[in-house]
Amino acid sequence: MPEALDLVVRVVAVLAAFLVLPLAVGQAEHKVMAHMQGRLGPMYAGGFHGWAQLVADGVKFVQKEDVTPAAADGRVFRLAPGIALVPYLVAMVAIPLAPGVVGADLDAGLLFVLAASAVAVLGTLMAGWSSANKYALLGGLRTAAQLLSYELPVVLGASSVAMAAGTLSLTGIGEAWRPWWLVWQLPALVCFFVGGVAELARPPFDMPVADSEIVFGPYTEYTGLRFAFFLLSEYAGIVVLAAMTTVLFLGGWHGPGPDGAWWMLLKTALVSVLVIWVRVAWPRLREDQLQTLAWKVLVPLALVQLVLTAVVAVGIAS
Amino acid sequence: MSSIVPGLLKGMAVTAKTLAHRSHTAEYPDVAPDLPPRSRGVIALLEENCTVCMLCARECPDWCIYIDSHKETLPATAEGGRERTRNVLERFDIDFSLCMYCGICIEVCPFDALHWSPEFEYAELDIRDLMHDKDRLGAWMPTVPPPVAADASAATPKEVAAAQKPPRRPAAPAAPA
Numbered sequence: 001m002p003e004a005l006d007l008v009v010r011v012v013a014v015l016a017a018f019l020v021l022p023l024a025v026g027q028a029e030h031k032v033m034a035h036m037q038g039r040l041g042p043m044y045a046g047g048f049h050g051w052a053q054l055v056a057d058g059v060k061f062v063q064k065e066d067v068t069p070a071a072a073d074g075r076v077f078r079l080a081p082g083i084a085l086v087p088y089l090v091a092m093v094a095i096p097l098a099p100g101v102v103g104a105d106l107d108a109g110l111l112f113v114l115a116a117s118a119v120a121v122l123g124t125l126m127a128g129w130s131s132a133n134k135y136a137l138l139g140g141l142r143t144a145a146q147l148l149s150y151e152l153p154v155v156l157g158a159s160s161v162a163m164a165a166g167t168l169s170l171t172g173i174g175e176a177w178r179p180w181w182l183v184w185q186l187p188a189l190v191c192f193f194v195g196g197v198a199e200l201a202r203p204p205f206d207m208p209v210a211d212s213e214i215v216f217g218p219y220t221e222y223t224g225l226r227f228a229f230f231l232l233s234e235y236a237g238i239v240v241l242a243a244m245t246t247v248l249f250l251g252g253w254h255g256p257g258p259d260g261a262w263w264m265l266l267k268t269a270l271v272s273v274l275v276i277w278v279r280v281a282w283p284r285l286r287e288d289q290l291q292t293l294a295w296k297v298l299v300p301l302a303l304v305q306l307v308l309t310a311v312v313a314v315g316i317a318s
Numbered sequence: 319m320s321s322i323v324p325g326l327l328k329g330m331a332v333t334a335k336t337l338a339h340r341s342h343t344a345e346y347p348d349v350a351p352d353l354p355p356r357s358r359g360v361i362a363l364l365e366e367n368c369t370v371c372m373l374c375a376r377e378c379p380d381w382c383i384y385i386d387s388h389k390e391t392l393p394a395t396a397e398g399g400r401e402r403t404r405n406v407l408e409r410f411d412i413d414f415s416l417c418m419y420c421g422i423c424i425e426v427c428p429f430d431a432l433h434w435s436p437e438f439e440y441a442e443l444d445i446r447d448l449m450h451d452k453d454r455l456g457a458w459m460p461t462v463p464p465p466v467a468a469d470a471s472a473a474t475p476k477e478v479a480a481a482q483k484p485p486r487r488p489a490a491p492a493a494p495a
Contacts, residue, residue: 032337035336035337035341036333036334037333037336038336038339038341038343039341039342039343040345043345277330277333278330280333281329281330281333282329282330
């Protein structure tokens with residue numbers, strides 16, 4: 001019985017985190033972006049500085065008509081938002097807040113999270129392909145190109161830190177982390193973070209949804225709750241990316257002073273704010289610049305980092 | 319590459335600096351706007367000053383002032399005196415759906431019957447309700463700011479000079495020749 005209770009508590013906690021953290025990041029984006037532009041952002045919903053804005057948005061999206069275009073591939077079209085959103089819930093299960101504070105402590109947690117979040121991009125791809133809309137198709141193909149280019153720096157960056165720690169378990173990597181890794185693994189951190197932001201199609205890598213060129217890319221034909229799921233999956237993706245960056249490269253639950261899950265939450269929040277900050281400050285890259293950055297800068301950088309990691313790790317071991 | 323990074327950092331610095339400053343948003347319905355005292359909100363009418371000279375209505379570029387009046391005869395005040403007639407204002411409407419806030423009517427009024435008021439919250443749901451009558455225009459009169467004080471070295475304004483002149487006395491009987 002205690003085992004079943006433990007399972008229920010973990011599942012409920014992960015679900016709560018999945019429902020709350022993306023909304024918190026979304027609200028932070030509303031307010032941070034507004035103040036970075038000299039505005040106030042939402043002020044009314046919920047009373048205090050518009051804290052319930054995204055809840056109100058959700059209520060609005062639920063009320064809207066759910067339209068499937070006549071020419072669309074109906075089943076794929078309707079399934080796509082789920083494919084985009086659910087993998088992040090699955091990924092969150094394996095991300096530890098501290099040793100033991102985790103949905104499921106997997107031996108190959110790193111692999112599991114990377115695989116799960118890569119599946120989420122397929123949702124966008126399905127949406128673009130099934131919408132029967134030229135803009136959606138263009139956006140979907142851009143997503144595909146982006147996924148292909150940036151999965152490599154992400155995986156190489158993550159494998160560098162896995163090599164350094166000598167384990168694929170996220171808890172293990174977090175425990176093995178030392179502050180000087182901030183310097184040693186810095187190129188891997190850059191590759192992982194930039195690649196992760198690009199896979200989420202967040203600005204400055206938002207060509208798949210470039211609204212000034214191709215309307216809203218793969219999401220052009222979506223309405224109501226399915227559209228909201230895509231938006232939510234973007235924020236869930238930010239949470240997963242920020243949490244993974246924190247666990248792998250920023251020491252997770254370690255910190256000056258006593259270690260604990262709150263360090264993990266704090267660092268994840270800061271990385272999320274960085275993702276938002278970058279969106280506000282930088283313009284969108286062109287499609288060819290995006291590919292140039294991936295293949296000519298990030299992939300070579302990640303490979304050099306791998307060699308460096310291997311040499312240093314062997315040096316330490318011998 | 320070396321030319322890109324400073325630009326990226328500068329962008330982040332600018333947004334961070336803006337984040338640290340107060341936002342520029344005017345929270346209008348919650349916080350009253352801080353308008354200059356002489357801002358042109360609405361035209362107020364001081365009915366007592368109006369002589370129905372029609373100058374404002376005729377000068378109005380888009381003819382949005384509607385005036386109706388009639389004449390009243392005042393009985394002679396003295397024995398054998400002459401009856402006097404005066405204009406009585408019946409209707410003074412300004413159609414604010416036409417008004418373009420040029421202020422020519424106010425400039426042209428010789429008797430200071432029209433004034434700028436800084437009040438601006440008189441939106442209506444129906445465009446026809448923007449025709450405001452003389453009672454509504456008169457109700458804005460208390461919101462008109464007092465005129466700017468005259469310069470210390472300025473000549474005495476003619477209204478003040480006229481009020482300070484000694485009252486006219488009946489002409490002294492002509493001295494017998």
